[in-house]
Amino acid sequence: MSFTGKVGRPKASSRETLAEAACELFLERGYDATSVADITQRAGVSRSSFFNYFASKSDVLWSGVDERIAQAIRSLNDLHKAATGDAVREVLLLIVRDFEPDPLALALRNAGAMGLDDELVRDTGLRLARLAAAVSRAASAAGVDVIRADILGAAHAAAVLSSLRVWAEHGAGLGTPDAVLRDALATIHHLPWA
Amino acid sequence: MSFTGKVGRPKASSRETLAEAACELFLERGYDATSVADITQRAGVSRSSFFNYFASKSDVLWSGVDERIAQAIRSLNDLHKAATGDAVREVLLLIVRDFEPDPLALALRNAGAMGLDDELVRDTGLRLARLAAAVSRAASAAGVDVIRADILGAAHAAAVLSSLRVWAEHGAGLGTPDAVLRDALATIHHLPWA
DNA sequence: AGGGTAGTTGGACTGAGGCTAACAATACTC
DNA sequence: GAGTATTGTTAGCCTCAGTCCAACTACCCT
Numbered sequence A, B: 001m002s003f004t005g006k007v008g009r010p011k012a013s014s015r016e017t018l019a020e021a022a023c024e025l026f027l028e029r030g031y032d033a034t035s036v037a038d039i040t041q042r043a044g045v046s047r048s049s050f051f052n053y054f055a056s057k058s059d060v061l062w063s064g065v066d067e068r069i070a071q072a073i074r075s076l077n078d079l080h081k082a083a084t085g086d087a088v089r090e091v092l093l094l095i096v097r098d099f100e101p102d103p104l105a106l107a108l109r110n111a112g113a114m115g116l117d118d119e120l121v122r123d124t125g126l127r128l129a130r131l132a133a134a135v136s137r138a139a140s141a142a143g144v145d146v147i148r149a150d151i152l153g154a155a156h157a158a159a160v161l162s163s164l165r166v167w168a169e170h171g172a173g174l175g176t177p178d179a180v181l182r183d184a185l186a187t188i189h190h191l192p193w194a
Numbered sequence C: 001a002g003g004g005t006a007g008t009t010g011g012a013c014t015g016a017g018g019c020t021a022a023c024a025a026t027a028c029t030c
Numbered sequence D: 001g002a003g004t005a006t007t008g009t010t011a012g013c014c015t016c017a018g019t020c021c022a023a024c025t026a027c028c029c030t
Helices: A015-029 A036-043 A047-053 A059-078 A085-096 A103-109 A117-141 A146-169 A177-187 B015-029 B036-043 B047-053 B059-078 B085-096 B103-109 B117-141 B146-169 B177-187
Strands: none
Touching: A015 A036, A015 A047, A015 A059, A015 A103, A036 A047, A059 A085, A059 A103, A059 A117, A085 A117, A085 A146, A085 A177, A103 A146, A117 A146, A117 B117, A117 B146, A146 A177, A146 B117, A146 B146, A146 B177, A177 B146, B015 B036, B015 B047, B015 B059, B015 B103, B036 B047, B059 B085, B059 B103, B059 B117, B085 B117, B085 B146, B085 B177, B103 B146, B117 B146, B146 B177
16 A cells, blocks of 8 residues: 555656746747757756646746636536626636746746747637637526627636736736736626626 | 730649648548648649648638738728727728638538637637737727727627627528628627727 | 749758657555 | 566657748740
8 A cells, every 4th residue: 555645756857947947048049949859958858758747838838827727717617507797707816816926927028038929929819719718608608699708708808818918017016917807807897798 | 024914934723722622631531630741732732832822721721811800900000099999890890791702611610520629719819819909909099098908809809700600600691791790799889998 | 045033843951749668766565 | 675566757759830942944025
């Protein structure tokens, strides 16, 4: 029987080591000019190992946010019919709570230096679409017409992503990200939903 | 002096030939299982030629829509300050006018058979983000607060993309795409903008 | 006939990402 | 202490998208 709970070879290098190496290089040379091989070389691991930790190169920047979004989507799917707009908004607020030291924040702040502008539009779009689809499903389940549900979904998703971006760009001068988001959601509070 | 207006070697293969070959293969084997080499082989051209006609593999599906979106973004950027929501909505309506026989419509209708679901979320997200950014800029220029402008942008962009999707899925049973979009835009007509 | 122009092509190259079989480091069992 | 199960690491292979370029070819014009 096992008692320690730990079996097998221990990890030799952490996700964080790789993420740090990656962020350094992105800042030094830019995102495109940095290959996965470069990252693993600086981190002192083999290229193969990179994909044990991250699903893709861009995952270095987005994995934190993606986890939160995935959790939110699960919560949204579990929402019962007749879910209110408020219930949805509560779920969304959890995405940005305690966001602080995330690689994505760094990327959003230094998008120019990293040569990330195009990349960020692309990647933000993907998350926007995912989140929008989930909110839209919730709205549909609550009886909202399909297209209206899509619009509702996009508006809510945009509030989330936009809050993160604006907050990251302005440093902590705006307060916490969830305060920013709360403010943003107030704008669409009166949309036909509910 | 030239009189015919045509100089140099004439095109041997049309964009359409390639697009048709691509769509056939996407339907037969799925999008991922179809390589660019497969497409050019069926079309009877070299692989190099593909990239003379399309910027990327997914461009086969999206180039039509992308042109319309690019035009719309140009129009939005040219909008004077104090642009009204109505002016923006007029520009957006042009994106979907006379949409009819587009490879994207085929893709949206047969997303399942093409194994495109993930791909489409990703690609739709990109267009959503692009269009949203442009609308958001217009709103910002008109004095709307940044985050609200983002939400406004996303809502309008979602209306466009969603209309296309819903229209493509339902065949012509819904009328023209711009009728669908007009209806969708009515939902957000009263958003704070304007 | 010869030259300018534009379309076509093969081929070499990079970089992401997938896959796998060998190998290494630990904890557990006897 | 020797063996074993488990998990982490790695080299090495592959495919495919996308870029680049130098040769080549078909056409029009003078």
